[in-house]
Amino acid sequence: MISKNKIEEFIRVDHAGERGAVKIYEGQLLALNTLVKDEKLKKIIEEMKVHEKEHCEFFEKEIKKRDIKPTKLLPLWDLLGVTLGFSSTLLGKKAAMLCTASVEEVIDKHYQSQIDQLDKTEKELKKNITKFREDELHHKDIAYEKGATKKGCYSILDKIIKTGSKIAINISEKI
Numbered sequence: 471m472i473s474k475n476k477i478e479e480f481i482r483v484d485h486a487g488e489r490g491a492v493k494i495y496e497g498q499l500l501a502l503n504t505l506v507k508d509e510k511l512k513k514i515i516e517e518m519k520v521h522e523k524e525h526c527e528f529f530e531k532e533i534k535k536r537d538i539k540p541t542k543l544l545p546l547w548d549l550l551g552v553t554l555g556f557s558s559t560l561l562g563k564k565a566a567m568l569c570t571a572s573v574e575e576v577i578d579k580h581y582q583s584q585i586d587q588l589d590k591t592e593k594e595l596k597k598n599i600t601k602f603r604e605d606e607l608h609h610k611d612i613a614y615e616k617g618a619t620k621k622g623c624y625s626i627l628d629k630i631i632k633t634g635s636k637i638a639i640n641i642s643e644k645i
Contacts, residue, residue, distance in 0.1 A: 472592065478538045482541055482642060485529035485532070486543070490548075490551040490638065492523055492551075494555035495515050497554060498555040498566055499555075511616070514616060525602045541641070541642040550634070555569065564624060567617050568613070570609055570610065572631035574606045576635040577606045581603035
């Protein structure tokens with residue numbers, strides 16, 4: 471049976487991650503509403519943000535229901551999420567879409583690991599994480615369809631985003 475501490479880690483980090491995704495999209499929308507005019511990209515990001523908000527709301531309810539302390543670094547993650555979203559969008563559509571693809575590739579593995587560890591005592595949590603993983607994979611597919619690439623200097627951006635995401639996951643599980 472999976473430990474209570476492990477479940478708390480899962481919920482804490484998933485809450486932080488989904489909130490971070492909302493903040494990334496908010497940063498992208500800030501850039502799209504001020505400096506970068508691309509109505510098609512704006513519509514795509516707004517649609518993906520709706521899913522991330524649903525995911526975040528689920529984990530917020532779980533945090534309250536199970537009396538779990540959220541990560542102490544939420545304010546920092548909020549700031550970094552908005553900054554990443556804003557700056558990636560300033561670099562152009564390919565970079566904005568790569569931001570989504572890179573984060574979702576990390577989350578895919580992260581969620582799959584959790585799904586593999588959850589047992590029948592956490593059916594509802596497992597069901598939701600499985601659904602959220604499917605949503606994230608769909609976002610990744612959209613990002614590649616809309617121009618995400620790892621060619622050239624974009625490979626560096628991909629590595630930076632993935633490394634940052636993995637660091638945030640590791641820290642948020644514990645703090």
